Amino acid sequence: MTEFEDIKGFIFDLDGVITDTAAFHTLAWRQIADEVGVQWTVQLGDALKGINRMDSLELILKHGNKETLFTGAEKISLATRKNNNYLMLVQQMTPANILPGITDFLADLQSHGYQLVLASASKNAPLVLEKLGLSSFFQKAVNPATLKHGKPNPEIFSRGAKLLNLNPAQCIGVEDAAAGIESINAANETSIGIGNPKVLADANINFDDTTQLTLDNIKFSMDH
Incomplete structure (x- = not known):
């Protein structure tokens, strides 16, 4: 598995990871x-x-x-x-709809110089980010309208790495769905699954919920 020190970018799914749409x-x-x-x-x-x-x-x-x-x-x-x-x-969403711990995690990633990109199949993702007040964290997003294949195909996560000008091995993908984990793995990126470890058994790292999503926990999981 990739070393934690090699990681330069994070590629985020939206639904079930940043907010529960x-x-x-x-x-x-x-x-x-x-x-x-x-x-x-x-x-x-x-x-x-x-x-x-x-x-x-x-x-x-x-x-x-x-x-x-x-x-x-x-x-x-x-x-x-x-x-x-x-x-x-x-339209009724507010920052109160952000999943627990996510704002702190995004701020931590930003302060440590990691690059962030959104990889959501939803064409409404930019609107959702705006409603949540998180647009400033994501300078880049994969445009789902330009994709030929949906998850579990790796295209969306491969495109995320390209947008960041990084090798797949330098990226971590964060997902809550089995199809998404399959997509990250097929893109040769490190996968973090948020949710039931039985459903997300193929994830390289598994956290029960977003409160566990911290740089320290990721580093620990990758080093052990």
């Missing part, structure tokens, strides 16, 4: 599922984590055996409606 996504998708008559389950909600908008819609429709009932245009309309539902919820 997952609950908003769930609510907005659930409204769409109800609308098209697909039974919502916790498992379905979990399956959508870290997946882009159109792929999420396909999963919902497949879950209800309805994937052939809608035209391409109708699917785009449903996805747009979901996004509008979600944006209405996002």
Whole structure:
């Protein structure tokens, strides 16, 4: 594994790492599922984590055996409606929605000279950062509209390293979803998983929650 001293940059997912917009996504998708008559389950909600908008819609429709009932245009309309539902919820966000310990961690990274980049599949990520008051920490963000592949493909995390002009080995990726951890590992970066260690078993380092996300804890985990 890479040495802690070699790390120069951190590549962050947004949902479930910096803030919990997952609950908003769930609510907005659930409204769409109800609308098209697909039974919502916790498992379905979990399956959508870290997946882009159109792929999420396909999963919902497949879950209800309805994937052939809608035209391409109708699917785009449903996805747009979901996004509008979600944006209405996002508009109400404040710094109170930042996950515990994250502001201190970002400030610590910045003061130690680490470069930071956002790697979120969400096209609304810049708006969310603005609402949280965290935009100043992220000078750079991967534009999801320019990506050809979604997670678990490594493209988004590889692109993050390129934006920072760093080798993948110099980067740590932070994620809360199994697809994201797979993406970081495939990009040959060090992966930190936030959440259930059984679900995120492939992560190089695992923390139960964001309060454990500190430079000291990362250094300890990499050195031992």
